[in-house]
Amino acid sequence: EDQVTQSPEALRLQEGESSSLNCSYTVSGLRGLFWYRQDPGKGPEFLFTLYSAGEEKEKERLKATLTKKESFLHITAPKPEDSATYLCAVPGAGSYQLTFGKGTKLSVIP
Amino acid sequence: NAGVTQTPKFQVLKTGQSMTLQCAQDMNHNSMYWYRQDPGMGLRLIYYSASEGTTDKGEVPNGYNVSRLNKREFSLRLESAAPSQTSVYFCASHRTSGANVLTFGAGSRLTVL
Numbered sequence: 001e002d003q004v005t006q007s008p009e010a011l012r013l014q015e016g017e018s019s020s021l022n023c024s025y026t027v028s029g030l031r032g033l034f035w036y037r038q039d040p041g042k043g044p045e046f047l048f049t050l051y052s053a054g055e056e057k058e059k060e061r062l063k064a065t066l067t068k069k070e071s072f073l074h075i076t077a078p079k080p081e082d083s084a085t086y087l088c089a090v091p092g093a094g095s096y097q098l099t100f101g102k103g104t105k106l107s108v109i110p
Numbered sequence: 111n112a113g114v115t116q117t118p119k120f121q122v123l124k125t126g127q128s129m130t131l132q133c134a135q136d137m138n139h140n141s142m143y144w145y146r147q148d149p150g151m152g153l154r155l156i157y158y159s160a161s162e163g164t165t166d167k168g169e170v171p172n173g174y175n176v177s178r179l180n181k182r183e184f185s186l187r188l189e190s191a192a193p194s195q196t197s198v199y200f201c202a203s204h205r206t207s208g209a210n211v212l213t214f215g216a217g218s219r220l221t222v223l
Contacts, residue, residue: 032210043114043200043214044153087153091210097168098210102152 003027004090006101013108016077021104023088024070033071034098035064036087044087078108112136114215116201122221123191131186131218133201141204142184143168143212144176146197153200159184191222 003026013019025033032051036044048057050066057064061082063074073086085105089098114135123129135142143158145168155168159178173195175187184203188195198219202212 043216046211049211097155100153
């Protein structure tokens with residue numbers, strides 16, 4: 001069964017304190033790994049797609065990387081506006097069904 | 111563009127009542143989805159519609175029905191609401207071809223008493 005596990009569940013950082021979020025997955029024949037950001041009271045918003053081990057994508061203070069078993073979302077010098085829940089997801093057996101992890105709630109304290 | 115629009119945003123029901131959550135997208139997307147999000151459980155797929163005229167069950171379909179009314183609209187119906195269906199419901203859509211980049215609506219918070 002396909003599984004996506006995110007850690008930690010919650011992360012509290014001081015403004016400017018860099019860190020990483022982890023997403024490990026077990027899926028046969030990875031067809032992409034997706035990162036989303038979700039603000040309180042809103043729907044998830046797409047950030048990145050990674051397709052192959054070694055691939056990296058960047059957007060402002062965020063950088064996503066992918067290995068054969070896990071993905072990392074690195075946050076460099078975070079700001080309070082980066083506070084959100086970050087979700088990762090992989091396509092399951094059917095290409096239409098994304099399996100989501102439970103998310104990491106990031107809080108950046110000024 | 112409005113993207114994905116869900117109505118209502120909030121709803122309180124009594125056990126046994128029925129209701130329909132509405133979803134419409136204006137991006138000419140072929141595929142549409144209904145997810146529920148519960149604390150500690152993450153997003154779980156209820157039903158999806160790969161294209162107009164087709165619907166399929168997801169991970170947690172029991173207690174729900176869906177209708178793909180046309181290419182733009184995909185509704186979710188609770189025939190006899192139960193407290194276990196208290197949740198935040200999200201509609202999403204994407205183009206059939208290319209990456210599975212979902213565009214989500216803002217969510218509908220449903221409470222069943």
